[in-house]
Amino acid sequence: MSSSNTIAITGASGMIGQALTATLRAEGRTILPISRRAVPGGTRWDPGRGVLDARALEGIDAVIHLAGENIGGGRWTAARKQLLRDSRLTPTRLLAETIGRLAQPPRVLISVSAVGIYGNRGDQLLDEHATLGNDFLANLAAEWEAAADPVQAVGVRVVHPRFGVVLSAQGGALARLLPPFKLGLGGPVGDGKQWLAWIAIADVVGVMRHLLAQADLTGPVNGVAPEQVTNADFGRTLGRVLHRPAVVPLPAAVLKLAFGEMAEATLLASQRVVPAELERTGYQWRFPLLEPALREIVNED
Numbered sequence: 001m002s003s004s005n006t007i008a009i010t011g012a013s014g015m016i017g018q019a020l021t022a023t024l025r026a027e028g029r030t031i032l033p034i035s036r037r038a039v040p041g042g043t044r045w046d047p048g049r050g051v052l053d054a055r056a057l058e059g060i061d062a063v064i065h066l067a068g069e070n071i072g073g074g075r076w077t078a079a080r081k082q083l084l085r086d087s088r089l090t091p092t093r094l095l096a097e098t099i100g101r102l103a104q105p106p107r108v109l110i111s112v113s114a115v116g117i118y119g120n121r122g123d124q125l126l127d128e129h130a131t132l133g134n135d136f137l138a139n140l141a142a143e144w145e146a147a148a149d150p151v152q153a154v155g156v157r158v159v160h161p162r163f164g165v166v167l168s169a170q171g172g173a174l175a176r177l178l179p180p181f182k183l184g185l186g187g188p189v190g191d192g193k194q195w196l197a198w199i200a201i202a203d204v205v206g207v208m209r210h211l212l213a214q215a216d217l218t219g220p221v222n223g224v225a226p227e228q229v230t231n232a233d234f235g236r237t238l239g240r241v242l243h244r245p246a247v248v249p250l251p252a253a254v255l256k257l258a259f260g261e262m263a264e265a266t267l268l269a270s271q272r273v274v275p276a277e278l279e280r281t282g283y284q285w286r287f288p289l290l291e292p293a294l295r296e297i298v299n300e301d
Contacts, residue, residue: 164197192232
C-alpha cells in the first residue's frame, strides 16, 4: 500500500486511538503508530529527547495526534501540572518541527484539544468563535493548539477537535461512573446545573473520519454531541438506562477537598458547547442524543 494511504497516529494505544485505528484499518487505511515503545508496523519517538524519525512521516497522508497525560489522573499538584504541560507541549512541538522539515509533508495534522479551553462559562452558548477561558486547563489547551499551528506555514491543514467528555465503557469518565451508578449510588455532581459537553466514542471516530475528509475544515472544531445536557440531566439519564435511582449528590465541597483545582476546572465547570462547524459541514451523528448513546454503550435496550 502506498504511503499516501498512510495515517500516523500518536496515542494509538489509548481509548480513542484503539477505536480509531480499528475503524481506519477496516477501511483499508495503513496505520503508522508513533509510540515510545516498539510497536509492530510503527515508529518510535522520545519527545523528551527530541527523537522522531522524520523519514517515517515523509509522503504520508495525515497525522493524528492524540498523545497526552490524563487530565483527570490525579490531584493537580505543581509537579502534576508540569507533567500535564510537558506531555502535551513537548510532543506537539516535536511533531510540528519534524513535519515542517519534510519534503512531502502530510496534507493534514489533526491535533486533539478539549472543551476545557473555554473555561467555566455558566449558561453561555459556546461555538468555535467563543472567547477562551483563563484557568489552568484553558491556558494549557490554548498552548497545546498553538504548538501545532506552525505547520500551516508549509501548507499543512491543521484541525483541533475540541472534544467533550468521551463516553465509552472501555475507559474515561463513564467507565468510572458505572460501578457506583449500578449500585444506586449515582447522582448529580455539585448542584448539577453545570452543562456537560459529551460525545459517544463512536462519534469521536466518526468526527475524526469527517475531519480527514473535509478539506475546508481548519482550526478549532467542537467535538460534542448536539444535545445539550446538564450534569443532573446526565445523572438522571444514566440512572434510567441502568434502572437505578440517581439521587445521591456528590457535594462540591467534598470534590474540592478531594481534588482541589482539578474538580473546579473539570467536574464542576459548566461548558454549554455547540458543534457549529460539524453541523455546517454536514457531519452525520450516530448518537446525537444522550439516552440512546448510553443504552448502546452499557448494552441496555
